[in-house]
Amino acid sequence: METAQLLTQKPPKKINLKGLWIEDLERLLRELGEKRYRARQLASWIYAKGATEFDQMTDFPKKLRKKLSQIASIDSIKLVKKQVSPKDFSEKYLFELSDGEKIETVLMREGKRVTVCLSTQVGCPLGCTFCATGKMGFKRNLTTGEIVDQILALRRERITHLVLMGMGEPLLNYDNVLKALRIINHELGLSFAGKAITLSTAGIPPMIRKLAEENLRIGLAISLNAPTDEKRDQLMPINRKYPLKELIASVRYFKQRVKRRVTFEYVLIKEINDFKKDAQTLSQLLQGLPCKINLIPYNRVPDLPYQRSSEEKILAFRDYLYPRCPVVTLRLSKGEDILAACGQLRTQS
Ligand code: SF4
Known part of the structure; x- marks a missing residue:
């Protein structure tokens, strides 16, 4: 040569x-x-x-x-920017990946509880109409290393809980997410107990059933956001493929196998899903299913037409559901002022 x-x-x-x-x-x-x-x-x-x-x-x-x-x-993702909310001290991290793509990871503090919200994809293919990440479109899946590295990058923070609830739909990146979960869970890995980890999904029933078989004992959260197919089809297009009946059946299966209470996340959007009738239909839909309903007032997303429900409507919605449903919480989102709250993640810089 x-x-x-x-x-x-x-x-x-x-x-x-x-x-x-x-x-x-x-x-x-x-x-x-x-x-x-x-x-x-x-x-x-x-x-x-x-x-x-x-x-x-x-x-x-x-x-x-x-x-x-x-x-x-042993490569690491690169920290590009960190923002801290002056209101509640939640932190948003912008990381650059080896190919130049960017993702966001959020850290929230609540007393001794330090929760990190992990991304699993660059963007998201599901296009929920109220979500900033959905608006970005889908670029690619994160590798197992990139998922785990978000925790390693913040390891000095004494993280107590992990939620897979950042950018992307974790169950559409199943193999990489599962491998990351095994590393996160194992004593030679990051040693997080299953009970400290929650995976949140828009609802992919075949994958929920598959996850139930993995012997991981992690928590499952469903981003539900509507009590009828008609409304959910509008907010979350994935519902047209997997309607509520199929989704709830897979959640029942998960509950049966994993023996952990499932959480339903419900973002309250003004005059879209916050009527008393919605609360009634929701309590009927989840009847007999031991679960927790987490109500989240909608967080503004620039360029999207939705608004947060009024405080009066939010409280009335909660008061209808409880005590009809066993556990109802009203989650005041953290990091809204730095666009780090639920549904607000979008890499802009
Ligand atoms: S809400 Fe979740 S599943 Fe829907 S577009 Fe946003 S990131 Fe994707």
Whole structure:
């Protein structure tokens, strides 16, 4: 080969280990002629201890560290911007991914509870008409590493809870999300108990049933937002494919298998879904299903025509539902002033 050709030849791309789990690492180490147990050590260094350089792995012989650094890397997403709400101190982080795409991650504080809201896709393909992310359209799925890295980037914050409720529909990125959940849940990974994790979905019944079989014991939240197919079709186009009857049947199945109370999120939008009749239909729809209803006053999204229900309507809606439904909470969204609240995430900068 000519010298000029050699000089312009790109070096082979290194394997990013972030996102690989024990079985993948075992395969890689086997190819390097290393013992199997090293994979568990390597996983623990990357996820539990948050190592970003092979030289930090002090219980690995120097030879192995060198071998690894020649073929692999531990890449991180890049923090571009952090905004803090002066009102409630919630924080919105803008991260840049290796291909230049951007995502947002939100951190909320409530006493000792620190919850991080993770994104799972760049944009979202479901196009809910009230949601800023839906308006962005869909760019791509996040990799397992990019999902987990949002937590690693904020690990100093003593996170207690995780919600998969940021940009994207987690169940449409099933394999990467599931692998991320296994890493997040495992003691060699990030050690979050299933009860500290909630996955929120717009409602993809076959995937809800699949998730119920995974033995993860995580919580499930359904972004419901309307009590009839007619109204839900308007707000959430996915309902035309999977109407309420099919969605609720899959939620019952999840409840039965996982034995955890499911949460229904209901965003209250002025004169769209906040009538007394809506509250009545909602309580009938969820009758006999042990669940929690979380009412969320709509958060403004620039360029969208919807408005928040009046306080009077919000309280009347809640008071009709409770005690007809066992647990009803009224969630005052955090981070509204920095557009970090539910349905407001959209990468602008
Ligand atoms: S509400 Fe959720 S599912 Fe609907 S468009 Fe927004 S991010 Fe996607």
